Amino acid sequence: MTSTVTVPAALPVRPELVGEVPYGAPQLDVPVCLNVNENPYPPSEAVVSDIAAAVAGAARTLNRYPERDALALRADLAAYLGHGLAADQVWAANGSNEVMTHVLQAFGGPGRSVLSFTPTYSMYPEYARNTHTRWLTAPRGDDFTVRTADAVTAVEREQPDVVILTSPNNPTGTAVGLDTVAAVCDAAPGVVVVDEAYHEFARTGTPSALELLPGYPRLAVSRTMSKAFAFAGGRLGYLAASPSFVNALRVVRLPYHLSAVTQAVARVALAHAPEMLAAVDSLRTARDELARALVARGLQVADSDANFLLFGRFADRHAVWQGLLDRGVLIREVGPEGWLRVSAGTPAEMAAFTAALDDTLQEQR
Numbered sequence: 501m502t503s504t505v506t507v508p509a510a511l512p513v514r515p516e517l518v519g520e521v522p523y524g525a526p527q528l529d530v531p532v533c534l535n536v537n538e539n540p541y542p543p544s545e546a547v548v549s550d551i552a553a554a555v556a557g558a559a560r561t562l563n564r565y566p567e568r569d570a571l572a573l574r575a576d577l578a579a580y581l582g583h584g585l586a587a588d589q590v591w592a593a594n595g596s597n598e599v600m601t602h603v604l605q606a607f608g609g610p611g612r613s614v615l616s617f618t619p620t621y622s623m624y625p626e627y628a629r630n631t632h633t634r635w636l637t638a639p640r641g642d643d644f645t646v647r648t649a650d651a652v653t654a655v656e657r658e659q660p661d662v663v664i665l666t667s668p669n670n671p672t673g674t675a676v677g678l679d680t681v682a683a684v685c686d687a688a689p690g691v692v693v694v695d696e697a698y699h700e701f702a703r704t705g706t707p708s709a710l711e712l713l714p715g716y717p718r719l720a721v722s723r724t725m726s727k728a729f730a731f732a733g734g735r736l737g738y739l740a741a742s743p744s745f746v747n748a749l750r751v752v753r754l755p756y757h758l759s760a761v762t763q764a765v766a767r768v769a770l771a772h773a774p775e776m777l778a779a780v781d782s783l784r785t786a787r788d789e790l791a792r793a794l795v796a797r798g799l800q801v802a803d804s805d806a807n808f809l810l811f812g813r814f815a816d817r818h819a820v821w822q823g824l825l826d827r828g829v830l831i832r833e834v835g836p837e838g839w840l841r842v843s844a845g846t847p848a849e850m851a852a853f854t855a856a857l858d859d860t861l862q863e864q865r
């Protein structure tokens with residue numbers, strides 16, 4: 501499989517790339533895929549036909565470069581976010597992966613550093629490596645929370661140019677309180693990014709760091725349409741911040757980074773926001789029911805505000821992961837040793853997962 505080929509030392513690549521493999525969860529053709537925190541519900545036929553019409557419209561202009569600043573899309577994203585935001589306070593790119601790369605290109609770089617709280621999203625160190633930014637970490641507590649005092653101490657000690665707070669965090673599902681975000685913003689010498697990729701799945705009433713934007717010009721909040729919005733294949737991530745923060749990202753982006761097709765299709769999805777988000781409640785219910793089912797089986801489950809659960813602990817987690825895969829259920833072997841991560845899915849997927857898990861654990865007893 502090409503994805504497992506390492507970069508050979510014989511090639512004159514940057515030394516830090518020797519031995520590296522491309523990032524990515526295995527993409528396997530199995531009946532039940534619960535490994536990358538997607539929304540399992542595809543768009544309705546009505547949305548599909550509006551998307552097809554928008555693609556046809558964009559196709560008629562493909563001889564021209566797309567609108568470079570994607571202003572109409574950014575205005576739609578601002579309207580979706582609310583909080584009085586306008587298009588010049590919103591940035592968009594091909595997934596929040598690209599948004600975060602823009603942040604590190606603009607605010608990190610050689611001689612600079614980025615701090616986050618581990619265990620956390622495994623792509624962050626890769627963005628850091630790719631932008632020559634030093635990757636720094638501070639540990640989360642045993643319950644995977646970020647305690648305000650510990651975060652402030654780490655920020656004061658490391659003086660990072662960028663802090664990433666992930667809320668809810670991947671792979672643990674843990675949310676970060678706004679008091680912690682505000683304290684980190686007060687202590688940080690550089691910029692702070694709150695990665696809210698999974699915010700829509702948080703328990704009702706969980707506030708967004710968007711609320712803090714008016715008071716903190718060096719704060720940014722990143723979001724994605726890949727998770728709750730059921731638009732992972734469309735590749736659209738975005739970020740809200742002050743206009744000058746957004747302007748710094750505009751300086752480092754590649755020209756015409758968002759294709760005409762991406763812009764058009766994302767705007768259709770946003771126009772159908774209530775429908776695209778309709779499954780969020782049932783996915784939250786699936787998550788909470790699954791958490792209870794796992795606890796009833798004597799397993800540990802991290803408290804989650806996202807559409808996935810980190811559960812364990814297993815003496816040999818790889819054997820459990822493999823046992824599930826052998827039964828047609830793909831989950832993710834990620835996070836601290838002994839833990840596994842499973843995405844919330846449809847009722848049928850959840851039933852298949854628990855049946856496969858029971859079978860696997862029975863066999864390994």
Ligand code: PMP
Pocket residue numbers: 536537594595596597598621666669670695697723724725726732736737
């Ligand atoms: N942030 C977090 C915390 C994530 O878990 C992910 C995807 N797994 C992303 C960002 C990137 O998502 P995308 O590039 O699809 O927007």
